[in-house]
Amino acid sequence: MSQIVKSGxxxxxxxxxxxxxxxxAEYGDEVPLFFxxxxxxxxxxxxxxxxxxxAVQRDKLVNALGxxxxxxxxxxxxxxxxxxxxxxxxxxxxxAEHYPAVGASLIATLKHFSGSSWTEDLAHDWTEAYGVxxxxxxDAAAEDETQNPAWWSATVVxxxxxxxxxxxxxxxxxxxxxxxxxxxxxxECDARPRVWRFYSMxxxxxxxxxxxxxxxxxxxxxxxxxxxxxxxxxxxxxLGAPVGTLLLNTDSPRNLLLAAGSTGLAPLKAIVEQVAxxxxxPQAHLVFGARTAxxxxxLADLEKMAAQWPWLTVxxxxxxxxxYRGEKGTVADVVGRRVRLADHDVYICGSAAMxxxxxxxxxSLGMPQxxxxxxxxxxxxx
Amino acid sequence: xxxxxxxxxxxxRVRSAVFSLTRLGRRGVDEGEVRAFCDWVSGGLERLxxxxxxxxxxxxxxxxxxISGKDKAGPxxxxxxxxAVYVLSRAQQTADRYVADAQEYSMELAQDAQTRRDEVLRExxxxxxxxxxxxxxxxxxxxxxxxxxxxxxxxxxxxxxxAEIAYLRTFSDVCRTHLRAYMESLSRSIEQWEQVERRxxxxxxxxxxxxxxxxx
Numbered sequence: 001m002s003q004i005v006k007s008g009x010x011x012x013x014x015x016x017x018x019x020x021x022x023x024x025a026e027y028g029d030e031v032p033l034f035f036x037x038x039x040x041x042x043x044x045x046x047x048x049x050x051x052x053x054x055a056v057q058r059d060k061l062v063n064a065l066g067x068x069x070x071x072x073x074x075x076x077x078x079x080x081x082x083x084x085x086x087x088x089x090x091x092x093x094x095x096a097e098h099y100p101a102v103g104a105s106l107i108a109t110l111k112h113f114s115g116s117s118w119t120e121d122l123a124h125d126w127t128e129a130y131g132v133x134x135x136x137x138x139d140a141a142a143e144d145e146t147q148n149p150a151w152w153s154a155t156v157v158x159x160x161x162x163x164x165x166x167x168x169x170x171x172x173x174x175x176x177x178x179x180x181x182x183x184x185x186x187x188e189c190d191a192r193p194r195v196w197r198f199y200s201m202x203x204x205x206x207x208x209x210x211x212x213x214x215x216x217x218x219x220x221x222x223x224x225x226x227x228x229x230x231x232x233x234x235x236x237x238x239l240g241a242p243v244g245t246l247l248l249n250t251d252s253p254r255n256l257l258l259a260a261g262s263t264g265l266a267p268l269k270a271i272v273e274q275v276a277x278x279x280x281x282p283q284a285h286l287v288f289g290a291r292t293a294x295x296x297x298x299l300a301d302l303e304k305m306a307a308q309w310p311w312l313t314v315x316x317x318x319x320x321x322x323x324y325r326g327e328k329g330t331v332a333d334v335v336g337r338r339v340r341l342a343d344h345d346v347y348i349c350g351s352a353a354m355x356x357x358x359x360x361x362x363x364s365l366g367m368p369q370x371x372x373x374x375x376x377x378x379x380x381x382x
Numbered sequence: 383x384x385x386x387x388x389x390x391x392x393x394x395r396v397r398s399a400v401f402s403l404t405r406l407g408r409r410g411v412d413e414g415e416v417r418a419f420c421d422w423v424s425g426g427l428e429r430l431x432x433x434x435x436x437x438x439x440x441x442x443x444x445x446x447x448x449i450s451g452k453d454k455a456g457p458x459x460x461x462x463x464x465x466a467v468y469v470l471s472r473a474q475q476t477a478d479r480y481v482a483d484a485q486e487y488s489m490e491l492a493q494d495a496q497t498r499r500d501e502v503l504r505e506x507x508x509x510x511x512x513x514x515x516x517x518x519x520x521x522x523x524x525x526x527x528x529x530x531x532x533x534x535x536x537x538x539x540x541x542x543x544x545a546e547i548a549y550l551r552t553f554s555d556v557c558r559t560h561l562r563a564y565m566e567s568l569s570r571s572i573e574q575w576e577q578v579e580r581r582x583x584x585x586x587x588x589x590x591x592x593x594x595x596x597x598x
Contacts, residue, residue, distance in 0.1 A: 030438060030471075037470040041463075053481035054474055112464065115445050164499070164572075219496075220489025225583065 012125045014072050020122050021069045024113040025062070031113055032058035039105040046101065049092055051194040068133060079136060086137030090150040091186065091196070091240040096141075099134040106130060144241075152177045152185075152239040157210060159232055162297035166263060167228040168202075169213045171237060176209050179242035181270035182347075184375075186240035187213070191226040196240060199227075200349070202266035204273035211239075214263040214298070246349060246375040248274055254345045254371065256284040259331045259358050261350020265298055267375075268349055276309055285313045285339055289331035289350070291320040330354070332361035341365055347373045393431070394482055396424040435475075439468050488582035495575040502571045506564045513557050524550055 024031055036054060040047045050057055064085065071078040107126055111118045154177075158170030179185070181204045186196035202212040215227045231237070248271050256275065258268040265288055275281045290296045296316050306314040317334040318324040327334045331354060335346070346367065348358045355374055362372050399420055403410065442464065527543065535543070 027438070030435065033471045033474065034467055037467040037474065041466055041470060053478045055478045055482065112442065115442075164496075217492075219492040220485045222485065 012128045013121070016122065017072060017125050017129060018069055020110065020114060020117075020126070021065070023117065024110055025066070027113050029058060031109060032061045034112060035061065035105055035109040038108050039102065042105060043098075043101045046098065049094070049194065051192075072129070082133060082136040083140035086140035087144045087241060088243075089137065090141050090144060091188075091238070092194075093150065094141075096138045099138060103127070103130045103134060148241060149175065151188075151241075154211075154237050154239055156231055156233055156235045156237060161228070163294055165217045165228070166295075166297040167215045167217075168298070169215060169227065169231065170210050171213065171239075172208070172210050173239060177211065177239060177242065179205065180247055181205075181274040182246040182248065182267045183242040183244040184267070185242050187223070187227065188238045188240075189223070189226055189231060189235065191230045192222050195223055197221075197223040198243075200244070200267035200270070201242075202269050204270050204277065212266075214266040216263040244375060246347065246373060248347075249345060249373070250278070252345050255282045255343050257335060257339055257341070257344040257346040258284060258286040259335050259346060259348045259350070260286065260288045261331050261354035261358075262290055262295065264348075264350030264354065266349075268347055269298070269302070271347065272305065272312060275311075276305075281309070281311045283311050283313075285315065285344075287315045287317055287331050287334050287338070289317040289319065289334070289354070291318070293318050293321055293324050293326075330357065332358040336361055336365055341367045341371075345371045345373060349375060391427070393424040393428040394486065396420050396427060398486060435472070484585055487585055488579075491578050491582040495578050499571060499575055502568055506568050509564055510561060513560055517554065517557050520550060520553055 033054075036050075036058065067081065068078065071081070107123065107130070110126055111123070114122065152173040152175060154171040154173040156169055157172045158168075160168045162168055177185070179201055181201070184198045184200040187199050188194070188196045199213045199215065202214050203210075213227070215224055217228045218224045244267070246267050256271075258271065260268045268286065272284060272286060275284055286302065288296060288299065288302060293316075296318070299314075299316055302314045306312045315327055315334060315338060317327045317329060317331050319328070319330045319333075322328075327338075329337075331350065335341075335358065341362065346358075346362055348355055348362075350358070359372060359374060363369070397420060401413075401416060446464065524546065527546065
């Protein structure tokens with residue numbers, strides 16, 4: 001699509017756009033604050049679409065706008081981003097009618113903070129640019145609508161508290177939700193309206209369509225607490241469209257090393273189940289780490305899988321319990337100790353700290369970058 | 383302290399900053415002083431941000447008046463609209479702060495409770511293994527007495543052994559009672575922890591509800 005740069009009178013001066021945005025962005029948080037207040041005053045019905053606290057939302061808006069403006073000349077990355085954004089906004093119940101309202105508030109905000117530097121030309125540039133953005137987003141949403149619901153309603157059919165912090169949920173979507181092992185969906189519950197958090201499916205797709213989620217309570221976290229403690233069998237949840245790129249590379253000739261920190265196990269367990277369905281499964285070594293032995297919340301199930309499938313080895317790793325009788329240390333420690341890395345592709349999932357530490361260790365042990373698979377969280381920032 | 387450059391500098395961020403400890407043998411600074419300083423900076427920052435927002439409002443109002451070129455007394459219709467946007471913005475910021483405070487509070491409660499739970503568990507483990515060890519010693523002592531009993535026993539020795547067996551029975555009862563008491567105190571601690579957590583959650587809900595009218 002080349003509509004962003006149009007020939008003739010309506011040409012958008014991209015440089016002018018960037019400079020204008022940079023000037024406005026200097027006002028920091030005041031800019032999105034003004035934007036949302038303007039939107040809610042002119043279209044009060046839109047307030048319902050947002051959570052009580054808007055602090056995170058404002059950061060998201062500024063990040064998305066910043067990305068759009070900086071990529072305005074780079075259509076190869078901008079268009080997929082906008083299309084993803086358009087599809088993603090369906091779960092917030094955003095419809096085509098909302099786009100002009102957002103556009104009007106955006107222009108009013110830019111005008112307000114530009115002060116005397118606001119000109120007719122700038123007004124024209126921004127209106128044109130927003131028109132194209134809205135068009136790409138609504139087109140992508142409309143196209144998605146022909147194939148998928150805006151969100152999947154689901155019922156909790158199983159809820160097990162495995163440890164003080166971790167619960168395992170099994171949910172049944174009303175209509176089938178198709179996804180690839182390793183992917184995630186955004187989850188929302190009535191206890192925390194309008195707040196969505198991403199969780200990975202912890203199983204390969206099943207015939208009955210049920211999905212498992214592993215939920216760890218984050219201290220002070222709103223959604224994780226509700227899902228682990230408030231939710232019970234029968235509770236209704238909403239799930240967004242599947243996203244994520246931590247997918248099994250079935251073309252690789254190498255064996256698998258799966259490094260899981262706590263509930264980072266979920267997508268890797270789904271991948272193990274996927275491997276079990278392959279005609280000729282590669283050797284897979286799953287290292288499952290936690291601070292204490294009690295934190296190995298899914299070990300019984302994993303050991304059952306390892307007993308059933310000869311190609312699968314499971315090694316638990318405990319980092320913070322001196323009296324533990326098995327492998328002591330972090331996942332990175334144990335992986336470095338136990339496996340000949342050159343023969344493996346490594347898939348890593350866990351907390352940000354665990355992921356960084358493990359990736360660094362793999363690199364320092366000489367593992368090539370293209371054999372290391374981690375989730376790219378860019379999509380979750382939209 | 384880990385900090386991303388893109389992260390916004392907020393009073394909450396300053397107040398909740400966590401610094402890693404210096405390695406043993408290196409000179410560090412007094413933790414209490416750092417904490418007090420962070421609180422002071424955070425308070426100052428909050429005041430400055432408030433002042434800044436007020437000043438920005440004033441600047442915008444004056445600028446709009448200059449642009450419109452009319453210096454009439456009283457706000458213009460456009461002014462009134464901008465004022466409304468600012469009023470709503472301040473209300474939203476207040477709501478955001480309530481939610482952030484409630485979340486921070488519940489986080490602190492949960493972390494405290496977790497630390498206490500870990501301590502209780504550790505203590506219980508140590509005591510349980512002590513009791514087991516004592517029982518083990520007593521048992522091996524009793525076992526060492528058994529070979530002696532193979533030969534016909536004089537009445538006095540038999541009585542002595544029977545007394546020993548009675549003593550061991552009592553001792554094992556005591557061990558069991560001790561263990562049960564520890565398990566009970568452990569489960570009480572867990573209940574307390576959950577109560578504290580529920581109170582934290584209730585505080586968060588309350589904060590959210592009291593914030594609602596401001597953002598409606």
